[in-house]
Amino acid sequence: MARERNDRLAALLLEAGWSRAKAAAAYNRVAAETLNGVVRENSKIGRSHVSMWVGGTKPTGIAPDILCQALSRSLKREITPQDAGFAASTSPVQGVLDWRVDPLITLNDLGSGVDADRRRLLTGGVYSAVALILPDETWWDAMARPPAEPPLKGKRVVRGDVETVRELTLAFSRMDQRRGGGHGRRAVDEYLRSEVHDFLRGRFVDEETRRAMFAASAELAYVSGWMAFDNSHHAVALQRFNTAVKLAARSGDAPLSGHILRAMAHQALDLGFRAEALQIAQASVHGERYAAATPRERALLGVVHARTLAANGHKPEAAQALLRAEDDLAKAHDGIKEPDRTFFFGEASLAHETACTLRDLGDHKRAVKEFRRSVRTRGAAFRRTHAVTLGYMGATQIAQGGVEEACATWTSVLDAMEEGIYSGRARQRVVEMRQLLSPYRKRGIPVVGTLDARAASYLAQVD
Template sequence: MGRTRNVRLEAAIQELGLPQARLAARFRSVAEENGASELATTNQSSITRWISGTRPSGRAPAILAATLSRGLGRTVTLADIGLDAGGGDDPRPPQWSADTLTTLVDLGGTDLDMDRRRVLVNSAYSVAGLALPSETWWKEAAERARTRTPVSVHTVTPQDVESVKEMTVFFSRRDQQRGGRGAGRAALVAYLRTEVAAYLDGRFPSEEVRRAMTSAAGELAYLAGWTAFDAGEHPVAVAWFTVATQLAEEAQDAPLAGHVLRAMAHQAVDLHHPRHALELAEGSMIERRYKLATPRERALLGVVHARALAASGQKKEALAALTRAGTDLAAADPGIEEPARVAFFGEASLAHESACTLRDLGDLKGAEAAFRHSVRTRALPYARTHAVTLGYLGDVQVRQGYLDAACTTWNQARCGAPSPRSRAVEAAPLPTLTSGPEKSSPT
């Protein structure tokens, strides 16, 4: 069967009005900026083949979209040029070295389009997408962002940065109240894909403002990922987490990058991929991420590292990581300014994650005691997480043969749980004994 001509790509190139040879030259320049040396031989014949229906491989689609975006003065997505994954191909996680802004806008479009999103949600959670990029990629991320050619004429201001931060707090609070399946999630993604993407495509008066806006966008992309994780949409979550990590690195916000990698490790633990969970957790703990983080965030990174070590069967190392996490949390003095994303993490959260670690190490009595401590110290605003902890506590009691105690615990969870709009509540191990995450939204 012959190839189908890519009329969308052809229309975009015609709109640009450049000869294919000049378009190929611009493509090679953008590829070089992004470290895609494998695309250095792209020429006019390549463009002709792509128009005729040959699908470009690897990073070429994202580079092509970025090239056309610059030329047309607006963001061009993979869907706009007929190269998105919605046409029947298996969705792939974002390439680490692809143009971050193009990936963000395209992923947002997929997330908001019910048919395209269904394809992504129904695809398999791919551990291949969890492989961390080379050290060179990390080092060059900020430089790639600094040299990105702006498309918008808008000059981003500090007030614009504050607006994005305020919206992040708003959406985060809504997520805490309604869960990942709440109505606010679509609004979050739409805001990220349109207004925030436009800011990132704008002009920056200083490097400080560029980094601040990119970091704020990374926080919001992380929240989009967490709400997808909370809703059990794991392929969507890992895609957003990847974009969030890229934005954090472009902002040179090492603690934020560590925070997102920690969330990816948490997800991998829950989905029973211990080797990849440990790689991600160790990535979150490298010196520049761990040491630049505040004590509360270091504790969060450390306790998820402990869970990954436990899942990998490394008992001694896991217990040592738990001890260090406790020490870090004890150092979280109220006078230290902490990022909003870790405000939720306190004594109850540490006890919950410690209990999960002890449970996975086979210490059921220790896990039961830690879950009970979490229940006693949990603050009222976190009712959904409280229900999850009670569910896990009942599970541990059943494993020890305490069936009556477990039934009492589960009844408490049922009575105290809010309306289940979140995977964290729905998947807590009540009588079904399935698994779910300890709720850790940014606020």
């Protein structure tokens, strides 16, 4: 059977202005940088390989990803294996390659200029363990170095521009806390793609402003990722977190990098990737990411680390990590300057994460006590987070046999959801509520029937 010519790849090579030999040379440069001798297969090719691929031969292993990385650099936009007429790679090295993609290329690909196939790929991508592989320490060191050649063209960027990005980040983050991640994320992505992208490609008045702008942009990308995570768009969330970490690394802000890695660990744990979550959480508290952080920041990093330890069965280590997080938060006071970024972590958040850790350790009684402390100390502005905490608390109460107590808690969840919260995580608490109530439906407990009917009605309206 005759092979079918790969017209997509041929068109990309023509757009890049590459001969077969130039394409092979570009491929080999990327392979040398990325694989570092760890993977020998497809680590070097010749022009005959490119000719065969254009002719319809399917490359194996990591080869499609290396070629697409080379094309992405040349064409200044992200090129996927699908764009080049190849099947997606399943090689573990793909996780390493993702960290090599320039974050400005990723930002430019957000929001607009995306065809229907790409849009389906972005919204329906697969969240996998492969994508959770972190780069080594040499990557972090290289990213933190100032650019050898600052741009000579582009928009002049001053400190006021940094403050603008920070103000918008705070506004979007507060909206997420009130309404959930399903409201406003497209606006965040559009601002990242247009205004922020232009700032990052601009001419900075000094090195301090450059680092501050990359840090502010990293936090906004993080907020986009957290909103996607909250709305259960997990592959999109991971891509945004990946971009945020790269931007934070370029800013040289180690605690901010730890803050974003902590969010990635949180997401991985929620999705059942326990071992990967622990590895990412350990990276978040490694070196300057923890040592250079303020006590309040360290408490947040530490308590999520504790959760991942508990989920992996490391009970003594989890208990020690919880104590350290409590000590760190106790050291936070008004005299310590917190970083100039969106930062909501306090007693309510510590109590929530502590409760989740105790729940995973099997200590349901103390977990409920901490969930109550979180609810009691959280302000009214955090309605979405409040609903998630109450959902977890009800599940923990029913695990202890407190059916009517759990129903009273879950009633508060539905009260909040019906007021206009757009959150996949909060919605999942309602789904879980119905699953946990299922064994009690035929027992004639009035409150169970009333709550279950109300939950079913709510889910029918939002699905």
